[in-house]
Amino acid sequence: MKLYFAPMTCSLSPHIVLRELGLPFELVRVNNQSKRTADGRDFREINPKGYVAALVLDNGEVLTEGPAIVQYFADRVPGNSLAPANGTWERSRLQELLNFITSEIHGGCTPLLNADIPEPTKDIFRQKLFKRLDYLNKQLIDKDYLLNAFGVADAYLFTVLKWLPFFNIDVNDWKALGTFMARIEARPSVQAAIAAEEATQPV
Incomplete structure (x- = not known):
């Protein structure tokens, strides 16, 4: 393939x-x-x-x-261990996470890439994105991964958070997210x- x-x-x-x-x-x-x-x-x-x-x-x-x-x-x-079995409650939780990352983090970054959007408008999108990052930071304060072990949602979150430097956003402003990024990036x-x-x- x-x-x-x-x-x-x-x-x-x-x-x-x-x-x-x-x-x-x-x-x-x-x-x-x-x-x-x-x-x-x-x-x-x-x-x-x-x-x-x-x-x-x-x-x-x-x-x-x-x-x-x-x-x-x-x-x-x-x-x-990357995804719970289909039909389980845990798989529904994974899909919840993937949808959140897609719509709120990935989608939240998209306007910041658009050169036609004026900076004051981008600031509105940044503030919304910051609220979503605050939420994720709280979720990761006392655990290493979004679910019980490294999985597909962690790979996706890592991928979109790697874009933050392009928007002059430092992921280390969110301590748990910064630690998460370093942990995932160390994986072979x-x-x-x-x-x-x-x-x-x-x-």
Whole structure:
């Protein structure tokens, strides 16, 4: 299977999960501006939405949206600790977390990337994002991970929090979040994923 990615985007999360699980895959870089892929395709033919991540299976099926992709990976390896079993209360809790990260953290960062939005308006979005970071900081004060062990939600949260320096936001202003980021970044799978992406050539 192929994972289509762009550096410093949300596609890092499924990339980390692939390495945690030891699943075989091919990494294919995408140019976010031109929409060309390293294997010579128009990325919009793979994912008409036009953004990463996209997973192409060996049978040609395509799956998009990071939270769906990471759960698909976890379900392919029975007995792993990255996601609770389907149909359990714990899996519902995981989906709650993934939705929160998607809408409130990932989505909360999106306006800050838009050069057309004036700074006073961005300040409103920043204050809303800070409230969400306050919430996560409280959740992580007395535990190492969002759930009982490192899982797909941690990979996703780590990925989006890595964007904060682009907005002149220091994650260490939230002590538990800063500790969380250092803990996740030390994982071999995370270091390997970041190194592999940095080693790819621009498209």
